[in-house]
Structures are given as C-alpha cells and as structure tokens.
Amino acid sequence: MFQRILTVAQQEFRIGLRNRWILLSVVILSAFSMALALLGSAPAGTLDVSRMTITVASLSSLSVYLVPLIALLLAFDAVAGEIERGTLLLIFSSPMTRSEFLIGKAVGHICVLLLALTLGYGSTAMMLAATGGGDTSGFIDFARLIGTSAILGFAFLSLGYIVSSLVRQVTTAAAMAIGIWLVLIVLYDLALLGALVADSEGFFASSVFPFALLANPADAFRLFNLSALDANAMVGGMAGVAESLPFPPIAALASIFAFAGVAMSGAILLLKRVSP
Amino acid sequence: MNNTVLRAENVRMTFDGRDAVKDLSFELGSAERVALLGHNGAGKTTFFKMSLGFLTPTDGRIEVLGAEPGSDKARASTAFLPESVAFQRTLTGVEVLKYYAKLKGEDAKKAIGLLERVGLAEAGRRRVGTYSKGMRQRLGLAQALIGTPKLVLLDEPTSGLDPISRQNFYDLVTEISGNGATVLLSSHALTEMEARTDRILIMSKGKLVANDTLDHLRTAARLPIRLKVKSKEEPAEQLANRLGGTPVNCRSVEIMCAHEDKIARIAAVTSLGAMIEDIDVHLPTLDDVYKHFSEKADLEDSAGEV
Numbered sequence: 001m002f003q004r005i006l007t008v009a010q011q012e013f014r015i016g017l018r019n020r021w022i023l024l025s026v027v028i029l030s031a032f033s034m035a036l037a038l039l040g041s042a043p044a045g046t047l048d049v050s051r052m053t054i055t056v057a058s059l060s061s062l063s064v065y066l067v068p069l070i071a072l073l074l075a076f077d078a079v080a081g082e083i084e085r086g087t088l089l090l091i092f093s094s095p096m097t098r099s100e101f102l103i104g105k106a107v108g109h110i111c112v113l114l115l116a117l118t119l120g121y122g123s124t125a126m127m128l129a130a131t132g133g134g135d136t137s138g139f140i141d142f143a144r145l146i147g148t149s150a151i152l153g154f155a156f157l158s159l160g161y162i163v164s165s166l167v168r169q170v171t172t173a174a175a176m177a178i179g180i181w182l183v184l185i186v187l188y189d190l191a192l193l194g195a196l197v198a199d200s201e202g203f204f205a206s207s208v209f210p211f212a213l214l215a216n217p218a219d220a221f222r223l224f225n226l227s228a229l230d231a232n233a234m235v236g237g238m239a240g241v242a243e244s245l246p247f248p249p250i251a252a253l254a255s256i257f258a259f260a261g262v263a264m265s266g267a268i269l270l271l272k273r274v275s276p
Numbered sequence: 277m278n279n280t281v282l283r284a285e286n287v288r289m290t291f292d293g294r295d296a297v298k299d300l301s302f303e304l305g306s307a308e309r310v311a312l313l314g315h316n317g318a319g320k321t322t323f324f325k326m327s328l329g330f331l332t333p334t335d336g337r338i339e340v341l342g343a344e345p346g347s348d349k350a351r352a353s354t355a356f357l358p359e360s361v362a363f364q365r366t367l368t369g370v371e372v373l374k375y376y377a378k379l380k381g382e383d384a385k386k387a388i389g390l391l392e393r394v395g396l397a398e399a400g401r402r403r404v405g406t407y408s409k410g411m412r413q414r415l416g417l418a419q420a421l422i423g424t425p426k427l428v429l430l431d432e433p434t435s436g437l438d439p440i441s442r443q444n445f446y447d448l449v450t451e452i453s454g455n456g457a458t459v460l461l462s463s464h465a466l467t468e469m470e471a472r473t474d475r476i477l478i479m480s481k482g483k484l485v486a487n488d489t490l491d492h493l494r495t496a497a498r499l500p501i502r503l504k505v506k507s508k509e510e511p512a513e514q515l516a517n518r519l520g521g522t523p524v525n526c527r528s529v530e531i532m533c534a535h536e537d538k539i540a541r542i543a544a545v546t547s548l549g550a551m552i553e554d555i556d557v558h559l560p561t562l563d564d565v566y567k568h569f570s571e572k573a574d575l576e577d578s579a580g581e582v
Binding site for chain 2: 003004007008011014015018019085086087089090091092093094095096275276
C-alpha cells in the first residue's frame with residue numbers, strides 16, 4: 001500500500017520537475033517575495049522589528065494569493081486529466097485502490113509545493129540574511145510561513161481534486177478551479193469587508209465575522225501567521241482582529257487542517273464513484 | 277483446476293434505458309487467443325469495462341478466474357490496454373513502464389526487459405512525446421505484459437497501426453498466449469487477424485451473434501467460394517460455357533461455388549488441362565464472414581421489432 005502511494009507521489013514529483021511546474025512556481029514565488037522584501041521592509045528601521053519578520057508578514061499576504069492558485073493548478077488535472085488520457089483505466093485495473101491513488105497524488109503535489117516554497121521564499125530569506133537582516137527568530141518565521149503555506153496548499157489541492165473528480169473534461173475542471181480561487185480568495189474577503197462596513201458594531205462583527213475567517217482556509221492562514229509574528233502590533237491590518245478573537249490563533253491552524261481533511265475525504269469519496 | 281479464465285453469463289448492461297450489451301454469454305479457456313469483433317458502439321468497450329469491474333452489469337454476471345471482476349484476485353492477474361491511451365509526454369518509456377510495474381507490485385527492473393520484447397529498447401530513454409503512434413501502442417502492450425497476467429484484455433490494440441507494426445503486434449500476441457495467457461482483443465479491422473486468433477466472437481448491437489473458429493464460421497455462413505479461371509487463348513465466353521460461371525473480362529471467368537463443391541469444380545477446371553493458364557481460389561475473407569453475421573443479426577432484429 002505504502003509502496004503504491006509512494007510510487008504515485010514520486011511520479012507526480014517527477015512530472016512536476018519535468019514539465020517545469022516547479023521551476024515556474026519557484027520563479028514566481030521568489031520574484032514576488034524578493035520584490036516585497038526589497039520594497040516592503042523599508043519600515044523595519046523605524047518600527048524596530050527585524051527585516052525578516054516584517055517581510056514574512058508581507059509574504060503571508062502573498063501566500064494567500066499565490067499558494068491556492070498554484071495548488072489548484074496542480075490539482076485540477078489529477079483525475080479528469082487521467083480520464084482524458086485513458087491512463088486512469090490502466091491505473092485502476094492494477095491492484096491500486098482509489099484512496100491510495102489520490103493520497104499518492106496529494107503527497108507528490110505537496111512535495112512539489114514544499115520544494116517551490118522552500119526555494120522561492122528561502123532565496124529571499126538568504127538574501128535578507130546576506131544583507132545583514134537575518135536573525136534566529138526571523139528564520140523561524142520563514143520556516144513557519146513555508147510550513148503553513150504547504151498546509152494551505154493541501155487544503156486547495158483537495159478542493160482541486162474534488163472538481164477534478166466531479167467532471168470528466170480537463171478544461172471544465174480548470175475553469176472550475178479558477179472559479180474556486182476567485183470566490184474563496186477574492187470575493188469572499190470582499191463580501192466580508194462589505195458586511196463589516198455595513199454592520200461594524202453589531203452581531204455580525206462580533207459573532208459571525210471571526211468564524212467566517214476561520215471557515216475559509218486562506219483567511220485562517222493569514223490570521224494564524226500574522227498573530228504568530230512578534231511584530232503583530234506593528235503590522236496592522238488583521239492585528240486588531242487577532243487580539244479580539246473569541247478563540248486562540250492555533251484554532252485557525254486547526255481549522256485549515258480540518259478543512260483539508262474534510263475536502264480530501266470528500267475527494268476520495270467522489271473518486272470512488274468515478275467510472276474511469 | 278478450473279480451466280475457464282473469463283466467463284460471461286447472460287450479461288446485460290443498460291445505459292439510460294438503452295441496452296448496450298444484452299444476453300452476452302461465452303467462456304474463454306486458458307491460453308486462448310480470441311478476437312472480439314464489432315463495429316463502433318457494438319458494446320466491446322462496455323464489455324471490457326465490465327470485465328475490469330469499472331461497470332457493474334445490469335443483469336447477469338461476469339467471472340474472472342472464478343472471482344468477481346475488479347476484486348483483488350481478478351485485478352492481480354488481469355492486464356489491460358485501453359483503446360486510446362496517452363502516457364505522460366514528458367516522461368520516458370522506461371519511467372512509464374517502471375511506474376506501472378510498481379503499481380502492479382512487480383519488479384521494476386525486470387519490466388524494463390519488456391521494452392526489448394516490444395522493440396523499444398533504443399527508444400526507452402526518450403520521452404514518450406517523441407514516440408510515433410506505433411511506438412506508443414507498443415509501450416502500452418509492454419505495460420500489459422508486466423508480471424505474468426493470466427488474462428490480457430486489449431481494446432482495439434491495432435487501430436491506426438501500419439501493416440508492419442500490426443504484424444509485429446500479432447507476433448507478440450502469439451508469444452503471450454504461448455506463455456499461457458488468455459488474450460481477448462477487440463477490433464474492427466477484420467482481415468488482418470485471420471491466422472492470428474483461435475476463436476472469433478462477433479458482437480452486433482450489444483448481442484453476441486457468432487462464437488466459433490474462423491473455419492467453422494466460414495462453413496456456417498455458407499458463403500460461396502470464388503474461383504477465377506484464366507484461359508490461355510480461348511475467349512472467356514467459351515470457357516464460361518464449359519465451366520459455368522460468368523466472364524469478367526475477355527479471358528477470365530468467375531465461378532461461385534459452395535464450400536462442399538469446391539474440389540469438384542476445381543477438378544473440372546483442371547480437366548481442361550492446357551486450356552487453362554491460371555486459377556485463383558478466393559475463400560470468403562473475414563470481412564465477408566463478419567458482414568454476413570452482423571447483417572443476419574440486423575435482419576433478425578428488425579424481424580423481432582415488427
């Protein structure tokens with residue numbers, strides 16, 4: 001069983017290397033994060049926080065946009081693509097089970113993401129360290145960012161597997177994946193913001209809003225990372241929110257895990273109903 | 277030991293109220309080479325999917341080596357090549373083959389040897405994206421040979437192959453069955469497999485309309501044998517008068533005769549001795565036999581509907 005999961009994971013990783021997905025992700029992540037580090041860490045001097053920490057704060061917001069996008073683009077092909085190419089028939093005529101297959105895909109894709117994140121963000125961390133901005137807590141912040149980004153990626157990979165198992169055409173799956181990104185990353189926050197403006201003191205702001213943040217893995221990710229930074233108070237934005245939350249920040253991390261777990265189980269259940 | 281490798285019993289499969297497969301019953305013994313013929317939509321692929329456990333028959337049952345299709349036991353000894361399979365273009369032939377070997381729990385290094393058997397030893401290190409159609413099909417066959425499958429299902433394995441690749445392909449099929457595996461392959465390319473299969477199944481509109489060796493099918497179809505006789509000098513009309521049959525050009529005559537009259541007619545021709553320059557005997561081809569059986573089923577079908 002583990003042998004087969006590992007085989008699928010290895011193959012996905014190899015494909016990621018071969019079709020330059022990893023390279024592309026590394027280039028995008030490092031280009032954006034370098035730009036943010038160079039431009040966005042300017043206030044560090046005046047605020048008396050490390051340049052690394054303040055860069056991680058900016059990078060958390062970058063991760064919220066890029067990581068789900070990369071994850072969805074990795075995942076949408078997972079089932080629908082294999083159906084279209086006819087390879088799913090082959091795979092499931094071997095002794096492999098549906099859950100082994102999807103778990104293998106997820107492990108492989110998470111490794112792709114981790115490598116891209118480590119190289120992309122790591123290069124920025126190295127650059128900051130080389131120019132004298134490095135410190136131990138800053139490196140820990142970077143490690144936390146990379147780790148939690150991978151978990152966020154897992155949540156969106158699972159969503160991608162769901163759409164990939166729902167439809168038989170790759171192009172439809174791709175369109176749905178982009179739609180999910182648009183709704184959960186862009187529109188969701190806009191809707192929350194609108195509701196918050198309309199009702200800034202009432203029931204919504206105090207009782208619904210915090211849980212609405214928790215329910216969306218992208219918002220939960222931002223919440224956890226910003227509240228985990230020492231520089232919380234100075235970073236602003238979500239900082240005020242983090243302190244007035246009715247739950248500890250670790251609940252946000254648990255929520256991402258729970259979301260990913262439920263979505264992954266859902267994807268496996270859907271795949272079991274797919275006739276290759 | 278039970279000798280039946282694949283057994284179908286009154287199998288019916290319905291999609292949206294339409295029968296894709298109905299009343300399908302047959303058995304395949306070990307090391308048999310069997311061709312499943314039928315035009316597009318006759319239910320061949322549906323049958324393969326049922327034999328692999330991807331579709332459950334609406335009625336009836338299928339057994340693979342005495343087990344349920346799709347069960348661990350059945351899957352461990354079944355190999356399959358789908359109709360149109362496109363392996364990852366960015367991977368090499370070796371990488372693709374190793375992948376499937378590991379999924380099947382077989383030795384990946386041993387599987388590489390199969391590339392040589394299908395003539396891809398050289399190309400194994402190149403990416404699949406650079407392969408020709410024939411090479412991709414042979415890679416698919418190599419995949420189906422991993423391990424020691426007892427039942428090999430090939431869904432239209434030769435469609436789109438050139439004649440030489442096709443010949444090589446059937447050589448491999450013969451080799452596989454020589455090693456004790458039962459091969460069931462579907463096709464709508466008919467004439468190519470005359471000498472290559474032990475038995476022929478013909479499906480038409482989801483029904484099995486024939487199940488026998490080619491020789492028996494030929495006899496059962498009672499299709500006429502065509503003799504083409506060419507005279508040395510005499511005009512064709514004269515020849516036609518003496519032998520029966522119809523002149524086709526100024527020196528040749530075509531005679532249609534039943535299977536059992538064949539020898540007598542040939543004897544009649546050879547008795548003319550020096551008059552005859554050449555004689556050709558055209559047995560009905562598989563195309564003719566196939567056409568006969570599927571049209572017969574059509575007739576029965578429309579008779580049933582009236």
